[in-house]
Amino acid sequence: MITKVKRKSMVIRPSGRSSDFISPSFGYGCLLNCSYCYMKRHTPKGLSVAENTNDILTEISNHAFFATVNKPNQTDSEYVTYDIACNEDFALHAKYHEWEKIFEFFKNHPIAKATFATKIIPEVFLKYNPQNKVRIRFSLMPQKISSILEPNTSKIEDRILAVERFIHAGYDVHLNFSPVVYYKGWENDYAELFHLVDSLVTYKDKVKAEVIFLTHNAKKHWNNLENNVPGEELLWTPDIQEVKKSQYGGDNVRYKLGLKSDLIAQFKDIHGSIIPWNTIRYIF
Numbered sequence: 001m002i003t004k005v006k007r008k009s010m011v012i013r014p015s016g017r018s019s020d021f022i023s024p025s026f027g028y029g030c031l032l033n034c035s036y037c038y039m040k041r042h043t044p045k046g047l048s049v050a051e052n053t054n055d056i057l058t059e060i061s062n063h064a065f066f067a068t069v070n071k072p073n074q075t076d077s078e079y080v081t082y083d084i085a086c087n088e089d090f091a092l093h094a095k096y097h098e099w100e101k102i103f104e105f106f107k108n109h110p111i112a113k114a115t116f117a118t119k120i121i122p123e124v125f126l127k128y129n130p131q132n133k134v135r136i137r138f139s140l141m142p143q144k145i146s147s148i149l150e151p152n153t154s155k156i157e158d159r160i161l162a163v164e165r166f167i168h169a170g171y172d173v174h175l176n177f178s179p180v181v182y183y184k185g186w187e188n189d190y191a192e193l194f195h196l197v198d199s200l201v202t203y204k205d206k207v208k209a210e211v212i213f214l215t216h217n218a219k220k221h222w223n224n225l226e227n228n229v230p231g232e233e234l235l236w237t238p239d240i241q242e243v244k245k246s247q248y249g250g251d252n253v254r255y256k257l258g259l260k261s262d263l264i265a266q267f268k269d270i271h272g273s274i275i276p277w278n279t280i281r282y283i284f
Contacts, residue, residue: 001046001047002046002047002048002049002096003047003049004048004049004050004051005048005049005050005051006050006051006052007024007025007026007050007051007052007055007056009024009025010024010055010056010059011024012024012059012060012063012082015075015083016075017075017210017282017284018075018086018115018137019075019081019082019083019115020067020069020073020075020076020080020081020082021063021067021081021082021083022082022083022086023056023059023060023082023083023084024050024056024059024060025050025086025088026049026050026053026056026084026085026090026097026102027047027048027049027050027085027088027090027093027096027097028047028048028087028088029046029047029048029087029088030088030089030092030093031046031047031089031092032089032092032119032120032150032152032153033152033229034119034149034153035148035149035150035224035229035230035231035232036149036150036179036181036214036216036220036231036235037220038215038220047088047093047096049093049096049097053097053098053101053102057101057102057105060082060105060112061105061109061112064080064082064109064111064112065111067080067111074281074282075115076113076135079111079112079113079133080111080112080113081112081113081114081115081135082106082112082113082114082115083115084115084116085116085117085118089118089119089120090116090118091116091118091120091121091122091136092118092119092120092122094122094125095124099124099125100128102114103125103128103130103133103134106130106133107130107131107133107134109133113133113134113135113172114130114133114134114135115135115136115137115172116135116136117136117138117139117176117178118136118137118139119138119139119150119153119154119159120153121158121159121162125166125171126165126166126169129169129170130170130171131170132170132172134171134172135171135172135173136171136172136173136174137173137174137175137176137210138159138160138162138163138173138174138175138176139159139176139177139178140156140159140175140176140177140193140197141156141177141179141180141181141193142156142186142189142190142192142193143155143156143157143193144189145181145183145189145231145234148230149181149230149231149234149235151230156193157196157200160196160197160200160201161200163175163200163201163203163207164200164201164202164203167207172206173206174207174208174209174210174281175197175207175208175210175278176209176212177209177210177211177212178210178211178212179212179214179215180211180214180263180267181214181234181235182213182214182237182240182255182259182263183234187266187270190267190270190271191270194270194271194274194275195274197275197278198274201278204277204278205277207277207278208278208279208280208281209271209278209279209280210280210281210282210283211264211267211271211280211282211283211284212283212284213254213255213260213263213264214235214255215244215246215252215253216235216236216241216252216254217250217252217253218251218253221235221236224236236253238253240255240256240259241253241254241255241256242254242255242256242257264284267283268280268283
């Protein structure tokens with residue numbers, strides 16, 4: 001179900017990871033129904049789309065001029081970056097948004113730059129050249145795990161092939177290894193994924209990465225069980241997970257601290273041995 005709403009909250013929150021800041025939501029919710037996604041437990045009934053796009057862009061513009069950010073930093077060497085889709089898959093929902101107006105705003109703004117992650121190949125965006133002021137972060141994981149946890153998304157190889165096309169079209173493109181799920185044999189599967197990336201990406205000096213290990217939630221766990229969502233046995237592994245308070249006060253579960261430190265080290269070793277050109281901006 002798609003609903004149009006006037007977005008009232010114009011709060012811009014600091015990030016420091018995917019971007020310098022998180023913009024007010026152009027959309028809230030997601031239609032992909034991925035097993036691990038936090039959006040499904042917040043918006044189980046569909047997607048709400050902001051009808052007051054101009055208000056959000058005005059807020060971002062005003063904020064950018066007064067933002068105190070030291071550049072260069074890991075989010076970008078020059079511009080103040082705004083994640084415009086923390087609460088949706090913007091590429092999937094493009095037809096519901098005034099996306100050309102949004103991209104045009106960022107292309108012409110002297111300070112602000114947009115970024116968003118996606119698991120979909122947004123062909124319609126290829127007709128527009130944002131002159132490197134919009135960054136698309138293609139989410140990747142081993143295909144056999146993607147087929148279980150995110151069956152409604154684009155194939156992994158197709159996402160990797162899209163990197164070249166979108167760079168040609170004028171986009172800044174990064175890779176988003178997220179979520180990284182721990183299971184028996186994960187190292188071999190990620191090594192295979194990295195070899196595929198290495199063979200298909202030619203603009204190796206342009207493409208960076210971010211890495212986010214799985215964070216799950218008890219509410220999402222029970223929702224998945226009640227709705228027979230596949231893959232929960234991969235996500236809910238309490239023997240090796242611990243509760244962690246989110247930045248907003250909720251109880252999430254993540255891999256136990258010692259294990260997670262080991263997994264991060266392993267990931268970096270495998271990644272660095274196969275695609276050392278793919279600089280990791282951050283990993284947690």
